[in-house]
Amino acid sequence: MSLSFQSKLPHVGTTIFSTMSQLAQQHGAINLSQGFPDFHCPPALVELVSEAMRQGHNQYAPSHGIALLRQQISRKTEWLYGHRANPDTEVTVTSGATEALFAAIAAVVHPGDEVLVQEPCYDSYVPAIELSGGVPVFVPLTFPDYSVDWQLVEEKLSAKTRLLIINSPHNPSGAVWQRADLEALAKLADQYPFLILSDEVYEHMVFDGQPHQSLLTVPALAERAFVVSSFGKTYHTTGWKVGYCLAPAALTVEFRKVHQYLTFSTATPFQHAIAAFLEQQEHYLALPQFYQQKRDLFRELLRPSKFDLLPCAGTYFQLARYDQLSDLPDVDFSQWLTREAGVAVIPVSVFHHDGQDHRVIRFCFAKKEETLRAAAERLCRL
Secondary structure, three states: OOOOOOOOOOOOOOOHHHHHHHHHHHHOOEEOOOOOOOOOOOHHHHHHHHHHHHOOOOOOOOOOOOHHHHHHHHHHHHHHHOOOOOOOOOEEEEOOHHHHHHHHHHHHOOOOOEEEEEEOOOOOHHHHHHHOOOEEEEEEOEOOOOEOOHHHHHHHOOOOEEEEEEEOOOOOOOOOOOHHHHHHHHHHHHHOOOEEEEEOOOOOOEOOOOOOOOHHHOHHHHOOEEEEEEHHHHOOOHHHOOEEEEOOHHHHHHHHHHHHHHOOOOOHHHHHHHHHHOOOHHHHHHHHHHHHHHHHHHHHHOOOOOOEEOOOOEOOEEEEEOOOOOOOOHHHHHHHHHHHHOEEOEEHHHHOOOOOOOOEEEEEOOOOHHHHHHHHHHHHOO
16 A cells, blocks of 8 residues: 655755755855855864863763853853843753754744744744744845835734744844844834744854844843854854753743753763853954955955845855846856856745745855855856
Protein backbone atom coordinates (compact mmCIF):
# COMPACT_ATOMS: atom_id res chain seq x y z
CA MET A 1 0.00 0.00 0.00
CA SER A 2 1.38 3.41 -0.95
CA LEU A 3 1.74 6.02 1.77
CA SER A 4 0.23 9.44 1.52
CA PHE A 5 0.59 12.42 3.82
CA GLN A 6 0.10 16.16 3.78
CA SER A 7 3.14 18.37 4.15
CA LYS A 8 3.06 20.81 7.07
CA LEU A 9 5.24 23.20 5.02
CA PRO A 10 4.06 22.63 1.45
CA HIS A 11 5.65 25.81 0.09
CA VAL A 12 9.08 25.25 1.64
CA GLY A 13 11.91 23.75 -0.38
CA THR A 14 15.69 24.01 -0.26
CA THR A 15 16.64 27.44 1.08
CA ILE A 16 17.99 30.03 -1.32
CA PHE A 17 21.16 30.16 0.79
CA SER A 18 21.93 26.50 0.15
CA THR A 19 20.95 26.84 -3.50
CA MET A 20 23.22 29.82 -4.16
CA SER A 21 26.14 28.40 -2.19
CA GLN A 22 25.89 25.17 -4.16
CA LEU A 23 25.72 27.12 -7.43
CA ALA A 24 28.76 29.14 -6.37
CA GLN A 25 30.71 25.97 -5.70
CA GLN A 26 29.60 24.46 -8.99
CA HIS A 27 30.83 27.45 -11.00
CA GLY A 28 33.84 28.40 -8.90
CA ALA A 29 32.20 31.72 -7.98
CA ILE A 30 33.16 34.01 -5.12
CA ASN A 31 30.45 33.42 -2.52
CA LEU A 32 28.96 36.70 -1.26
CA SER A 33 25.57 35.08 -0.80
CA GLN A 34 25.20 33.27 2.51
CA GLY A 35 25.90 35.39 5.59
CA PHE A 36 29.06 33.92 7.07
CA PRO A 37 32.66 35.21 7.33
CA ASP A 38 35.51 33.69 5.33
CA PHE A 39 38.00 34.70 8.04
CA HIS A 40 38.82 33.06 11.36
CA CYS A 41 37.36 33.72 14.77
CA PRO A 42 39.67 35.13 17.50
CA PRO A 43 42.48 32.61 18.16
CA ALA A 44 42.09 33.09 21.92
CA LEU A 45 38.52 31.84 21.65
CA VAL A 46 39.67 28.65 19.92
CA GLU A 47 42.19 28.08 22.70
CA LEU A 48 39.46 28.53 25.30
CA VAL A 49 37.34 25.86 23.60
CA SER A 50 40.28 23.44 23.56
CA GLU A 51 40.98 24.22 27.21
CA ALA A 52 37.35 23.58 28.14
CA MET A 53 37.49 20.22 26.36
CA ARG A 54 40.73 19.25 28.12
CA GLN A 55 39.17 20.19 31.45
CA GLY A 56 36.39 17.68 30.79
CA HIS A 57 33.50 20.01 29.86
CA ASN A 58 32.23 17.55 27.26
CA GLN A 59 28.92 16.30 28.65
CA TYR A 60 25.45 17.84 28.60
CA ALA A 61 25.23 21.38 29.85
CA PRO A 62 22.19 22.44 31.90
CA SER A 63 19.29 22.84 29.50
CA HIS A 64 19.09 26.62 29.93
CA GLY A 65 22.87 27.12 29.73
CA ILE A 66 25.81 27.01 32.13
CA ALA A 67 25.49 29.44 35.02
CA LEU A 68 28.65 31.42 34.20
CA LEU A 69 27.57 32.17 30.64
CA ARG A 70 24.09 33.25 31.72
CA GLN A 71 25.67 35.53 34.32
CA GLN A 72 28.02 37.03 31.73
CA ILE A 73 25.13 37.64 29.33
CA SER A 74 23.23 39.39 32.10
CA ARG A 75 26.21 41.62 32.97
CA LYS A 76 26.83 42.49 29.32
CA THR A 77 23.19 43.37 28.73
CA GLU A 78 23.02 45.56 31.80
CA TRP A 79 26.23 47.36 30.89
CA LEU A 80 25.18 48.01 27.30
CA TYR A 81 21.44 48.63 27.62
CA GLY A 82 20.71 49.24 31.31
CA HIS A 83 18.54 46.12 31.48
CA ARG A 84 19.27 43.75 34.37
CA ALA A 85 18.07 40.26 33.44
CA ASN A 86 17.99 37.63 36.15
CA PRO A 87 20.48 35.00 34.90
CA ASP A 88 18.55 32.17 36.55
CA THR A 89 15.03 33.00 35.39
CA GLU A 90 15.35 35.36 32.40
CA VAL A 91 18.36 34.19 30.33
CA THR A 92 18.42 31.03 28.20
CA VAL A 93 21.34 29.82 26.06
CA THR A 94 20.19 28.27 22.78
CA SER A 95 21.61 26.30 19.86
CA GLY A 96 21.81 29.35 17.65
CA ALA A 97 19.51 32.33 17.30
CA THR A 98 17.27 30.47 14.86
CA GLU A 99 16.44 27.93 17.56
CA ALA A 100 15.64 30.78 19.95
CA LEU A 101 13.33 32.39 17.40
CA PHE A 102 11.52 29.09 16.83
CA ALA A 103 11.19 28.36 20.53
CA ALA A 104 9.80 31.82 21.27
CA ILE A 105 7.20 31.56 18.51
CA ALA A 106 6.21 28.00 19.47
CA ALA A 107 5.94 28.99 23.13
CA VAL A 108 3.26 31.65 22.70
CA VAL A 109 1.57 31.26 19.30
CA HIS A 110 -1.60 29.11 19.30
CA PRO A 111 -3.62 27.96 16.28
CA GLY A 112 -5.40 30.94 14.75
CA ASP A 113 -3.22 33.56 16.44
CA GLU A 114 -1.94 36.31 14.16
CA VAL A 115 1.74 37.24 14.05
CA LEU A 116 2.83 40.51 12.43
CA VAL A 117 5.92 40.08 10.26
CA GLN A 118 7.69 43.01 8.65
CA GLU A 119 8.87 42.19 5.14
CA PRO A 120 11.35 41.50 3.69
CA CYS A 121 12.31 39.21 6.58
CA TYR A 122 14.63 36.41 7.65
CA ASP A 123 13.29 33.22 6.18
CA SER A 124 12.78 31.21 9.39
CA TYR A 125 10.01 33.41 10.83
CA VAL A 126 7.08 32.32 8.68
CA PRO A 127 7.66 28.53 8.78
CA ALA A 128 7.90 28.70 12.59
CA ILE A 129 4.61 30.61 12.72
CA GLU A 130 2.89 28.15 10.41
CA LEU A 131 4.16 25.09 12.28
CA SER A 132 2.53 26.54 15.41
CA GLY A 133 -0.76 27.01 13.59
CA GLY A 134 -0.37 30.78 13.58
CA VAL A 135 -1.32 33.14 10.78
CA PRO A 136 1.44 35.43 9.47
CA VAL A 137 0.23 38.97 8.75
CA PHE A 138 2.69 40.77 6.49
CA VAL A 139 3.60 44.42 6.93
CA PRO A 140 5.80 45.70 4.09
CA LEU A 141 8.71 47.94 4.99
CA THR A 142 8.95 51.15 2.99
CA PHE A 143 11.12 50.75 -0.11
CA PRO A 144 13.91 51.73 -0.74
CA ASP A 145 14.99 52.71 2.80
CA TYR A 146 13.17 49.80 4.47
CA SER A 147 11.79 51.98 7.24
CA VAL A 148 8.75 51.00 9.31
CA ASP A 149 5.38 52.52 8.43
CA TRP A 150 3.91 52.63 11.94
CA GLN A 151 0.48 53.68 10.75
CA LEU A 152 0.38 50.56 8.59
CA VAL A 153 1.52 48.43 11.53
CA GLU A 154 -1.38 49.73 13.61
CA GLU A 155 -3.81 49.06 10.78
CA LYS A 156 -2.67 45.43 10.69
CA LEU A 157 -3.20 44.88 14.41
CA SER A 158 -6.35 43.01 15.42
CA ALA A 159 -7.91 41.25 18.38
CA LYS A 160 -6.15 38.10 17.15
CA THR A 161 -2.65 39.61 17.15
CA ARG A 162 -0.52 37.56 19.52
CA LEU A 163 3.01 38.52 18.50
CA LEU A 164 4.92 41.21 16.60
CA ILE A 165 8.31 40.21 15.20
CA ILE A 166 10.87 42.98 14.76
CA ASN A 167 14.46 42.93 13.51
CA SER A 168 17.09 45.65 13.86
CA PRO A 169 19.72 45.84 12.47
CA HIS A 170 17.66 44.39 9.69
CA ASN A 171 18.41 41.37 7.52
CA PRO A 172 18.40 41.62 4.52
CA SER A 173 18.31 45.41 4.12
CA GLY A 174 20.90 46.69 6.59
CA ALA A 175 18.43 49.28 7.91
CA VAL A 176 18.56 50.14 11.61
CA TRP A 177 15.92 51.49 13.95
CA GLN A 178 16.02 55.00 15.35
CA ARG A 179 14.84 56.00 18.81
CA ALA A 180 11.59 57.20 17.25
CA ASP A 181 10.84 53.64 16.17
CA LEU A 182 11.07 52.36 19.74
CA GLU A 183 8.84 55.22 20.86
CA ALA A 184 6.27 54.39 18.19
CA LEU A 185 6.31 50.73 19.20
CA ALA A 186 5.95 51.63 22.88
CA LYS A 187 2.92 53.76 22.05
CA LEU A 188 1.25 50.82 20.28
CA ALA A 189 2.20 48.43 23.08
CA ASP A 190 0.45 50.74 25.53
CA GLN A 191 -2.78 50.36 23.57
CA TYR A 192 -2.71 46.73 22.40
CA PRO A 193 -1.88 43.50 24.33
CA PHE A 194 0.56 41.87 21.87
CA LEU A 195 3.88 40.23 22.72
CA ILE A 196 7.12 41.08 20.92
CA LEU A 197 9.94 39.00 19.48
CA SER A 198 12.99 41.18 18.82
CA ASP A 199 15.68 39.68 16.57
CA GLU A 200 18.87 41.57 17.48
CA VAL A 201 21.56 39.20 16.21
CA TYR A 202 23.43 42.05 14.47
CA GLU A 203 23.42 44.25 17.58
CA HIS A 204 27.17 44.92 17.32
CA MET A 205 27.08 45.90 13.65
CA VAL A 206 25.64 49.42 13.68
CA PHE A 207 27.67 51.99 11.78
CA ASP A 208 28.49 55.70 11.54
CA GLY A 209 28.51 56.26 15.28
CA GLN A 210 24.89 55.29 15.81
CA PRO A 211 23.93 53.28 18.90
CA HIS A 212 22.03 50.03 18.65
CA GLN A 213 18.45 50.76 19.66
CA SER A 214 17.81 47.61 21.64
CA LEU A 215 14.28 46.94 22.73
CA LEU A 216 15.79 46.26 26.16
CA THR A 217 16.40 49.98 26.64
CA VAL A 218 12.64 50.54 27.04
CA PRO A 219 11.33 48.78 30.19
CA ALA A 220 7.71 48.85 29.03
CA LEU A 221 8.73 46.89 25.93
CA ALA A 222 11.22 44.56 27.61
CA GLU A 223 8.54 43.35 30.03
CA ARG A 224 6.56 41.78 27.16
CA ALA A 225 9.34 40.65 24.84
CA PHE A 226 11.69 37.89 23.83
CA VAL A 227 15.02 39.43 22.77
CA VAL A 228 17.31 37.15 20.75
CA SER A 229 21.00 37.52 19.90
CA SER A 230 23.84 35.43 18.50
CA PHE A 231 27.42 34.72 19.52
CA GLY A 232 27.89 33.22 16.06
CA LYS A 233 27.54 36.68 14.54
CA THR A 234 29.50 38.49 17.24
CA TYR A 235 32.48 36.13 17.34
CA HIS A 236 32.61 34.98 13.67
CA THR A 237 31.58 31.46 14.73
CA THR A 238 28.36 30.78 12.84
CA GLY A 239 29.13 27.05 12.79
CA TRP A 240 29.11 26.81 16.58
CA LYS A 241 25.39 27.66 16.72
CA VAL A 242 25.33 29.44 20.08
CA GLY A 243 22.72 32.10 20.73
CA TYR A 244 20.55 33.24 23.60
CA CYS A 245 17.17 34.64 24.53
CA LEU A 246 16.31 37.21 27.19
CA ALA A 247 12.70 37.35 28.38
CA PRO A 248 10.74 38.09 31.56
CA ALA A 249 10.46 35.15 33.93
CA ALA A 250 6.90 34.20 32.95
CA LEU A 251 7.77 34.13 29.25
CA THR A 252 11.05 32.34 29.93
CA VAL A 253 9.17 29.52 31.68
CA GLU A 254 7.16 28.90 28.51
CA PHE A 255 10.21 29.40 26.28
CA ARG A 256 12.20 26.77 28.19
CA LYS A 257 9.36 24.26 27.94
CA VAL A 258 9.83 24.30 24.16
CA HIS A 259 13.61 24.62 24.23
CA GLN A 260 14.10 21.52 26.39
CA TYR A 261 12.41 19.34 23.78
CA LEU A 262 13.84 21.15 20.77
CA THR A 263 17.59 20.90 21.41
CA PHE A 264 17.67 20.32 25.20
CA SER A 265 21.06 21.99 25.57
CA THR A 266 23.87 23.65 23.64
CA ALA A 267 27.48 22.49 23.12
CA THR A 268 29.15 22.63 26.54
CA PRO A 269 32.78 23.54 25.66
CA PHE A 270 31.60 26.41 23.47
CA GLN A 271 29.60 27.82 26.37
CA HIS A 272 32.59 27.74 28.73
CA ALA A 273 34.81 29.37 26.12
CA ILE A 274 32.37 32.17 25.33
CA ALA A 275 31.73 32.83 29.02
CA ALA A 276 35.46 33.38 29.53
CA PHE A 277 35.90 35.41 26.32
CA LEU A 278 33.08 37.79 27.23
CA GLU A 279 35.52 39.34 29.70
CA GLN A 280 37.26 40.82 26.65
CA GLN A 281 34.80 43.61 25.90
CA GLU A 282 37.13 45.15 23.36
CA HIS A 283 36.13 42.55 20.75
CA TYR A 284 32.45 43.40 20.49
CA LEU A 285 33.07 47.10 21.16
CA ALA A 286 35.38 47.20 18.13
CA LEU A 287 33.01 45.24 15.91
CA PRO A 288 31.08 48.25 14.50
CA GLN A 289 34.28 49.83 13.22
CA PHE A 290 35.62 46.47 12.00
CA TYR A 291 32.59 45.88 9.78
CA GLN A 292 32.17 49.54 8.83
CA GLN A 293 35.64 49.44 7.30
CA LYS A 294 34.59 46.42 5.24
CA ARG A 295 31.37 48.14 4.20
CA ASP A 296 33.22 51.30 3.18
CA LEU A 297 35.85 49.34 1.26
CA PHE A 298 33.26 47.30 -0.60
CA ARG A 299 31.18 50.37 -1.49
CA GLU A 300 34.26 52.20 -2.71
CA LEU A 301 35.36 49.22 -4.80
CA LEU A 302 31.93 49.05 -6.45
CA ARG A 303 31.71 52.80 -7.13
CA PRO A 304 32.87 52.39 -10.77
CA SER A 305 30.35 49.60 -11.34
CA LYS A 306 26.81 49.86 -12.73
CA PHE A 307 25.27 48.72 -9.45
CA ASP A 308 23.21 51.26 -7.50
CA LEU A 309 24.12 50.69 -3.86
CA LEU A 310 21.39 51.29 -1.28
CA PRO A 311 22.22 52.72 2.17
CA CYS A 312 23.70 50.27 4.68
CA ALA A 313 23.49 51.42 8.30
CA GLY A 314 24.10 48.04 9.93
CA THR A 315 24.59 44.24 9.57
CA TYR A 316 27.17 42.87 7.12
CA PHE A 317 24.88 43.02 4.09
CA GLN A 318 24.88 45.48 1.20
CA LEU A 319 21.85 45.77 -1.08
CA ALA A 320 22.16 46.91 -4.68
CA ARG A 321 19.88 47.63 -7.60
CA TYR A 322 20.98 46.30 -10.97
CA ASP A 323 18.60 48.17 -13.32
CA GLN A 324 21.48 49.42 -15.47
CA LEU A 325 22.67 45.87 -16.08
CA SER A 326 19.57 43.78 -16.63
CA ASP A 327 15.78 43.61 -16.56
CA LEU A 328 15.80 39.98 -15.41
CA PRO A 329 13.88 39.06 -12.25
CA ASP A 330 16.23 39.07 -9.28
CA VAL A 331 16.34 35.27 -8.89
CA ASP A 332 17.30 34.83 -12.55
CA PHE A 333 19.80 37.68 -12.37
CA SER A 334 21.44 36.22 -9.25
CA GLN A 335 21.88 32.87 -11.00
CA TRP A 336 23.21 34.59 -14.12
CA LEU A 337 25.64 36.64 -12.02
CA THR A 338 26.94 33.50 -10.35
CA ARG A 339 27.42 31.63 -13.65
CA GLU A 340 28.66 34.43 -15.88
CA ALA A 341 30.39 36.90 -13.54
CA GLY A 342 31.55 34.41 -10.92
CA VAL A 343 29.99 36.18 -7.91
CA ALA A 344 27.17 34.60 -5.90
CA VAL A 345 24.55 36.83 -4.27
CA ILE A 346 21.06 36.50 -2.78
CA PRO A 347 17.94 37.85 -4.56
CA VAL A 348 15.91 39.94 -2.10
CA SER A 349 12.55 38.77 -3.45
CA VAL A 350 13.04 35.48 -1.54
CA PHE A 351 12.60 37.42 1.69
CA HIS A 352 9.01 38.29 0.65
CA HIS A 353 6.18 35.76 1.02
CA ASP A 354 4.78 36.78 -2.37
CA GLY A 355 8.14 37.11 -4.15
CA GLN A 356 7.85 40.90 -4.49
CA ASP A 357 10.71 41.90 -6.74
CA HIS A 358 12.30 45.37 -6.65
CA ARG A 359 15.26 44.12 -8.76
CA VAL A 360 17.53 44.21 -5.71
CA ILE A 361 20.25 41.75 -4.68
CA ARG A 362 22.13 41.24 -1.41
CA PHE A 363 25.91 41.02 -1.02
CA CYS A 364 27.56 39.77 2.17
CA PHE A 365 30.71 41.77 2.92
CA ALA A 366 31.81 39.73 5.97
CA LYS A 367 34.83 38.65 3.93
CA LYS A 368 38.57 39.10 3.77
CA GLU A 369 39.78 42.20 1.95
CA GLU A 370 41.21 40.09 -0.86
CA THR A 371 37.85 38.36 -1.30
CA LEU A 372 36.04 41.68 -1.57
CA ARG A 373 38.61 43.06 -4.02
CA ALA A 374 38.41 39.97 -6.22
CA ALA A 375 34.61 40.06 -6.23
CA ALA A 376 34.49 43.78 -6.99
CA GLU A 377 36.93 43.37 -9.88
CA ARG A 378 34.57 40.86 -11.49
CA LEU A 379 31.48 42.97 -10.79
CA CYS A 380 33.02 46.12 -12.22
CA ARG A 381 33.64 44.36 -15.54
CA LEU A 382 29.89 44.09 -16.17
